[in-house]
Amino acid sequence: MAGIVNYIKESFGELKNNVTWTPWSEAQSLTILVAVFSIIFSLAIWGIDTVFSKVISLYFNLITG
Template identity: 80%
Template sequence: MAGFVNYVKESFGELKHNVSWPTMAEAQSLTILVAVFSTLFSLAVWGVDTVFSKVISYYFHLIN
């Protein structure tokens, strides 16, 4: 248990003193960038899924 407590203390110390955090403006711009690419990626996956779904439906319609 003492090892875990020491680990948590050292982790917080490292986050506070050794990590270089982005500025608020950088964080906001990166958040927007991630949101835009996530939306584009989800639309691409939706498109591929729709196309494959239609192709598979058409294939099973042909063999019936």
């Protein structure tokens, strides 16, 4: 059990003293950038899915026609 406690203490020390954290303003702007591109990418996939769905539906309507 002492080994786990020591590991946690050393981990916090590592995070506190040796890790270089991104400035808050940069983290906010990068988060917004990721959110915007995620929305754009999901809308593009939705559009392609809609087009393919309509094409496949049209194809099957022509076959069974």
